[in-house]
Amino acid sequence: MLFTYKYIKHDIEKLQEFLDFLFYDVWLFADGEFDAEKLNGNPDLKQIYEDFGNVDYDPATAKKGQKGKSEYLFNSSIEKIYAEFAKIDEAYKLELIDLYHYNNHIELLCSDKSKLPISYAQIKAKYPSLEKAINEFYSKLYGPESPFNLDAFGQLTKKLIPDHYEAFMTDNNEEVCPFCGILPIKGNNHSYRDAYDHYLPKGLYPFNSLNFKNLAPMCHECNSTYKLTDDPIYEDYKKIDPLKKEDNRQLAFYPYSENHPELEIKVELTSKDIKNLQPQDINLEIKSEGNEEQIESWKRVFGIEERYKALCCHKNEGLEWFNSVVDGFNNAKEMGVTDFSKWVEFKLKEAGTNKLSNYGFLKAQFLTECRDKGIFNANA
């Protein structure tokens, strides 16, 4: 990615805190039947559980749209997962403590390949009914069916997320998608917002669907066309053998890293025919010493090569960048500018002044290559 976001503290984190409490203080100690007393360590959550228990809802007889479904889902999920934890062996519980921690320590998973997350598939291989209970709960936590949309939790979708987004965009006001640098991200002058992406896909990994260190606003193209459910930390997660899960493990950029490297982007053209430039005429080199693997992961997940090359070949981008130098000189001549090479230098500098404006990070490199290959001179 071109740059990273600044993580912000927000009330929305209390939802993950409830989930952490359930895991560390309730489910891990599962023994016998669940009752409200097991929630004594978190009086707020206990109160919510008891209030939800008073809502009259029976899934067997409930009519469509009947109130109480979310309350029922929340309480019954806590109980079901508790019952499943009561059945698993102690050694596996100990293992799960580490794995739960890793699944939520996104920065560590991005930067240390010896740390392995746990996937639904792995839990399923060992305890299918535990996986089913966890999946049924966690897969619904972020979205329209989430029990966190209830008033008791502050209304996740209607209130907490819009409020978080506004605070987030106040501190992160570039209004450019950091994952591609190509498309805008809607800031606070818009009445709509861009979606949050689960960086480690929520369909693959349990326990982190409400962790905002795993959630980041992303442009629609990055989120819904390129990344989809691709996993930044595994080259091909579909091929992962649960017994050899270190296979294909890959380092990745962490969206909230506080020391993200400056990437060096170089464009090489193997054709001088700018008007008919094709992606295969472009070699793109993206470098940063010591971050080679992170760059590979980024290019893979977000289709970076394809998208940057397409921009360079675009009639209204790459060709236009080029024309603005050549045609611009003809206009500049009328104003007394006579030295073409100085004019080119001026335009290169201008293109790279703001890397996030008008694709400056790519445009400046593209024009530099046009200069170095002598393509301007042939057209001037």
Ligand SMILES: [Zn+2]
């Ligand atoms: Zn993007």
